[in-house]
Amino acid sequence: MTLAETQALFRRAITSAEPLSAKRLETCFAGSDALPAAERVSLYAEMYLSRLTEALRVTYPNLSRLLGDGPFAALSRDYLRRYPSRHHDVGEVGRKLATFLRRYPDPERPDLADLAELEWARQEVFFAPPAAPKGAELLSGLSQEAFLRSGLALSPALRLLVLDHDATALWRRIENGEPADPPRSERSVVAVWRNGFEVFHGALAADEALALEGAARGLDLARICAAFAAREDPAEAAHAALASWFAEGWIVGLAAGALARRGRRKAPAQSERR
Amino acid sequence: MNAPRLALGHGIGLRTKHFPEFLARRPAVDWVEAVTENFMAPGGRPIAVLEKVRREVPVVLHGVSLSIGSVDPIPERYLAELGRLVHRIEPALVSDHLCWGTHRGQYLHDLLPLPYTEEALAHVARRVEQVQERIGRPLLLENPSTYVSFRDSTMTEWEFLGELSRRSGCGILLDVNNVYVSARNFGYDPLAYLDGLPMDRVGYLHLAGHQDRGRYLLDTHDGAVPPPVWALYREVLHRLGPVPTLVEWDDRIPPLEEVVAESQRAASIEAQELEASPRRLAS
Numbered sequence: 001m002t003l004a005e006t007q008a009l010f011r012r013a014i015t016s017a018e019p020l021s022a023k024r025l026e027t028c029f030a031g032s033d034a035l036p037a038a039e040r041v042s043l044y045a046e047m048y049l050s051r052l053t054e055a056l057r058v059t060y061p062n063l064s065r066l067l068g069d070g071p072f073a074a075l076s077r078d079y080l081r082r083y084p085s086r087h088h089d090v091g092e093v094g095r096k097l098a099t100f101l102r103r104y105p106d107p108e109r110p111d112l113a114d115l116a117e118l119e120w121a122r123q124e125v126f127f128a129p130p131a132a133p134k135g136a137e138l139l140s141g142l143s144q145e146a147f148l149r150s151g152l153a154l155s156p157a158l159r160l161l162v163l164d165h166d167a168t169a170l171w172r173r174i175e176n177g178e179p180a181d182p183p184r185s186e187r188s189v190v191a192v193w194r195n196g197f198e199v200f201h202g203a204l205a206a207d208e209a210l211a212l213e214g215a216a217r218g219l220d221l222a223r224i225c226a227a228f229a230a231r232e233d234p235a236e237a238a239h240a241a242l243a244s245w246f247a248e249g250w251i252v253g254l255a256a257g258a259l260a261r262r263g264r265r266k267a268p269a270q271s272e273r274r
Numbered sequence: 275m276n277a278p279r280l281a282l283g284h285g286i287g288l289r290t291k292h293f294p295e296f297l298a299r300r301p302a303v304d305w306v307e308a309v310t311e312n313f314m315a316p317g318g319r320p321i322a323v324l325e326k327v328r329r330e331v332p333v334v335l336h337g338v339s340l341s342i343g344s345v346d347p348i349p350e351r352y353l354a355e356l357g358r359l360v361h362r363i364e365p366a367l368v369s370d371h372l373c374w375g376t377h378r379g380q381y382l383h384d385l386l387p388l389p390y391t392e393e394a395l396a397h398v399a400r401r402v403e404q405v406q407e408r409i410g411r412p413l414l415l416e417n418p419s420t421y422v423s424f425r426d427s428t429m430t431e432w433e434f435l436g437e438l439s440r441r442s443g444c445g446i447l448l449d450v451n452n453v454y455v456s457a458r459n460f461g462y463d464p465l466a467y468l469d470g471l472p473m474d475r476v477g478y479l480h481l482a483g484h485q486d487r488g489r490y491l492l493d494t495h496d497g498a499v500p501p502p503v504w505a506l507y508r509e510v511l512h513r514l515g516p517v518p519t520l521v522e523w524d525d526r527i528p529p530l531e532e533v534v535a536e537s538q539r540a541a542s543i544e545a546q547e548l549e550a551s552p553r554r555l556a557s
Contacts, residue, residue, distance in 0.1 A: 001426055003394050004345040010386060011377040030423045032461070035489045040422035043490070044384060051383055085381040088339035088352050089311050093383075127315035157317065197319040 001028055014045045017081065049073075052080055052093055059094040060119045062174040063112065078104075091127075094120060111165035111183040118167045121159040121192040122199045128157035133195075133249035136242070148222040151255035152215045157194035158250050160204075160212060163187070168203050189213075195249045207231065208241050215245075218255060277412035277445025277477045280366055282332055282518035284541040289523070292530045293323045300330050301534050305366065307520050310337035313363075314355045324363060332366040334478070334520070335359065336447075339381065340405065342415065343374035343388040343398050353408050360409050367477060369414035369447045372398070372435060389424035390434040395441070402442035414445035414477045419452040419484075419493035421459055431456070432470040445477035450510055451503045451522075455484050455491040464506055468513055478518035481507060481540060496525035498536060504543065511547040519544070 001009075009028050013020050022038035031037030053076040057064045064072040083096040098120060101113035133155060139147060166186045173180055189209035192201040204212065211227035225238035245251050283304030288296065290312075295301065306327055313324050313335075327333065339352065360368060373385040388394045405413050417435055429437075439446055448471070457464035481504075483497035499507075499521065511517070521536045 001389075003343075003389065003391070003397060006389055006424065006426070007345055007374060007377050007386075011380070011382065014382060014384075015380075028425060030425050030427075035459075037422060040490075043421045043492075044386065048382055048384055055383070085383060086379055088349070088355075088381060089314060090339075090381075090383045091312075093381075127318040127320075129316040194318070197322070 010041075010044075013041045014048045015081075015084065019045070049077060049080070052076065052085065052090070055090045056094045056097065059091060059123050060097065060116060062171050063097075063115050063119055065174050066109075066112075066115070066170075066180055091123065094123075109183055110185075111167060111170060114163040114165045114167035115170055117161055117163065118171055118190065118192065118201060121161055122201065125157040125159055125192055125194045126197075126199050128155075128194060131155050131157070131252040134246065134251050134253055136246040138246075138251065138254060139242075149220050151218050151220050152224070152245075152251050153253035153255045154212075154216055155193065155250050155252050159192045160209070160216060161190045161192060163190055166203075168201060171201075191250075193248060193250060200248070207237070211238070211241060212245070212250075276443045277367070277414050277475070279445075279477050280332075280518060281516070282334075282366060282478065284537045284544075285331075285334070285518070285520045286533045286537045287336075287520065287522045287524065288324065288327060288333075289527055290320070291527050292533075293319065295530045296323060296327055301530055303331065303534055303537055305332040305334065305518070305520075307334040307336045307522075308363075310335045310356065310359060310368075310370075311339050314359055321362075328363055333363055334367045334369065335363065335365040336416075337368075337370035338385065339375065339383070340370040341374050341376040341381075342370060342372065342401050342405070343394060344376045345374075345397070346376045346378065348401060348404065353405070356405075357409055360411070367414055367445075368409060368411060369416060369445075369477075371418050372415045372431075372438070373418045385418045387418060387420040387422065387424075388434075390427040390429045390431060391424075392428065395429075395434060395437060399438055399441040402438065402444045406443065412443055412445055414447040415439075416447035416449050416480065417452050417456070419449070419455040419459075419491075421490060423460060430462075430467075430470065432467045436470070436472045436475070439472060439475040446471065446475045447478055447480065448476045448510065449480035449482070450507050451480065451482040451484055451499070452493060454503050454506050455493045458491045465509060468506075468509055473510075473514050476514060476517060478520060479507070479510060480520055480522055481536075482522040482524075494525060495522050497523075499539075504539075507540070508543060508547055511544055512551065516544060516548065 006028055013025060025038045025041055029037035029041055031040050053073050056076050079097055079100050082100055085093040098113045098117040101116055106112050142150060164185060164187060166184045166188060168190055170180055188203045190201055190203050207227045211224045214224045214227060228234045228237040231237040285303050285305035285307060288306040288308045308324055313321050371385045374388060375382045375384050375386055402413055417431060435446060453464050453467045457467060481499045482495045483499055485492045485494045519540045521533060521540060523533050
């Protein structure tokens with residue numbers, strides 16, 4: 001048997017849903033009376049599933065708590081058959097779990113995909129490249145015209161999620177060890193970010209979400225601030241929002257604004273929209 | 275390209291649970307080993323901690339996903355990230371495992387054994403050379419703990435590893451616990467392993483715990499180093515003299531001081547053996 005044939009058989013024996021016959025395995029693997037070849041190979045199959053289930057548990061601590069050990073292990077097994085790992089970092093194995101949960105939703109908990117998306121984003125921003133946040137003085141030297149034409153460079157450790165359920169409330173209850181509420185359908189835009197080495201998330205008001213999405217798309221500050229036009233004091237609302245963005249470390253510099261007007265560039269990767 | 279044996283002393287694995295203590299104060303260890311893939315992400319706390327630790331003690335990068343024995347090509351993405359991390363950290367040594375763990379682009383995230391054949395030997399030797407050229411330094415490969423063997427194998431693991439080292443110039447990371455676990459699982463004498471291995475190619479040692487599951491031993495890294503592994507460690511020291519030694523503890527990780535104490539126990543055993551056989555151990 002060639003090396004390639006050996007590895008193909010070994011992989012099949014580890015990952016296939018149905019165990020290979022002992023006779024088939026014994027053409028390749030050697031065992032002993034005390035521990036036959038098929039049992040030896042099954043050790044690797046067990047370790048494969050348990051190791052990757054544990055990796056998923058680390059990425060999705062609150063999803064696994066909500067489901068409980070058995071159901072989470074079953075979900076992991078089904079998920080790994082559909083989305084086996086394609087990355088050298090085992091922490092990446094859960095990248096498609098929210099996608100999987102949307103494709104195969106749990107009828108009793110349709111909010112699982114949103115919870116998974118939130119937990120994945122929390123991991124992703126934790127490992128995002130560093131970028132030095134800037135303070136509000138970044139804007140203070142600009143003329144009014146330059147201010148209005150400037151865009152904002154957002155931190156690579158900031159994600160915007162558009163969710164169908166109130167996943168932040170669900171996440172908080174599980175985190176606090178409280179029983180989960182029934183799923184609540186509620187469209188929300190959630191910001192997930194890292195400040196220092198700590199990860200945060202929070203739901204945004206509709207106009208602030210629109211403004212931040214605009215910033216992520218490269219709009220200039222005139223258009224970003226226009227998102228607050230319906231407020232009683234739009235200028236004050238825009239100022240407060242920008243001040244909080246600086247305070248949270250979301251802004252890492254100025255960018256050429258008015259990209260949407262030119263309409264040639266794609267939205268930067270910060271904007272994660274389904 | 276040959277791997278040197280550095281005078282690193284006694285170290286421990288750098289684990290996430292211990293990051294706060296590593297940031298707060300320097301533990302009493304000579305060096306640390308970091309799992310390469312856990313520090314490849316460009317941002318976040320892990321790489322920041324590793325850079326701080328690196329300023330205080332030597333770091334060895336120890337990979338688990340190189341998959342040196344796979345028939346898949348080594349992914350360019352992996353080599354690029356490894357190269358970047360090596361450049362950034364400037365580790366004392368770079369190691370991985372004599373195993374495979376990828377197939378047709380799928381990562382199995384395990385250290386799967388190879389059949390010890392001439393075909394596999396030539397294949398792995400070529401790939402070691404490719405990696406060494408890429409990172410500009412010798413690679414050290416660790417003997418895995420294994421639970422199954424292959425009908426096609428024509429040589430022992432120690433013969434394979436020794437010949438691989440001679441052909442490719444790679445060093446050997448000798449995991450003493452793995453020697454013991456595999457010897458028990460296949461019913462051979464662990465001393466035969468030590469006697470058959472070219473000990474001059476050994477760059478450093480691993481010590482760890484395992485579990486006795488009755489019909490086999492499982493390499494779990496979830497407890498203190500068991501007495502038979504300490505005994506085998508003494509045998510290694512008799513053959514090798516002073517050698518950098520690292521204690522691994524990856525599951526049910528205790529407080530940092532307990533891991534450090536285990537490393538200090540290794541240092542103490544080495545000192546005892548040096549006193550008992552000064553000529554050999556001082557060489």
